[in-house]
Amino acid sequence: MMQQPRTQRAAANLYSRMGVQGGVETANPHRLVLMLMQGAIDRLAMAKGAMKNRDISTKGQMISKVMTIIGGLRGSLDMDLEAGRGGEISANLYSLYDYMERRLLDANVKNDVVLLDEVSELMVAIKSAWENIA
Numbered sequence: 001m002m003q004q005p006r007t008q009r010a011a012a013n014l015y016s017r018m019g020v021q022g023g024v025e026t027a028n029p030h031r032l033v034l035m036l037m038q039g040a041i042d043r044l045a046m047a048k049g050a051m052k053n054r055d056i057s058t059k060g061q062m063i064s065k066v067m068t069i070i071g072g073l074r075g076s077l078d079m080d081l082e083a084g085r086g087g088e089i090s091a092n093l094y095s096l097y098d099y100m101e102r103r104l105l106d107a108n109v110k111n112d113v114v115l116l117d118e119v120s121e122l123m124v125a126i127k128s129a130w131e132n133i134a
Contacts, residue, residue, distance in 0.1 A: 037127040048120075051107075
């Protein structure tokens with residue numbers, strides 16, 4: 001049996017910890033990233049619903065899970081500029097993920113649905129671009 005690359009194993013483990021089932025073990029790295037992004041989008045919607053319903057506990061749990069996913073996505077970026085793999089795209093994504101995490105912290109503290117929507121829109125845009133990569 002072929003061993004999974006470290007990044008793929010890390011993404012699979014993160015996805016499993018987020019409580020999602022189905023296809024993780026056989027998914028390629030590209031598919032795992034898409035699954036993580038969709039998981040973040042789904043949890044942002046749950047956080048928004050919890051925020052509107054004044055369910056502080058669920059809101060905090062969902063925002064925390066989104067931040068864990070974003071941290072995992074940021075950690076999986078190839079920042080090796082010398083090998084020509086990471087480059088400007090990885091650096092830009094790293095900064096964007098950092099920005100998204102800061103916005104989530106603000107959203108949690110301020111109970112601001114608009115900030116959750118902003119992060120969700122950013123994640124949808126990144127996911128859409130990722131889907132177009134063959």
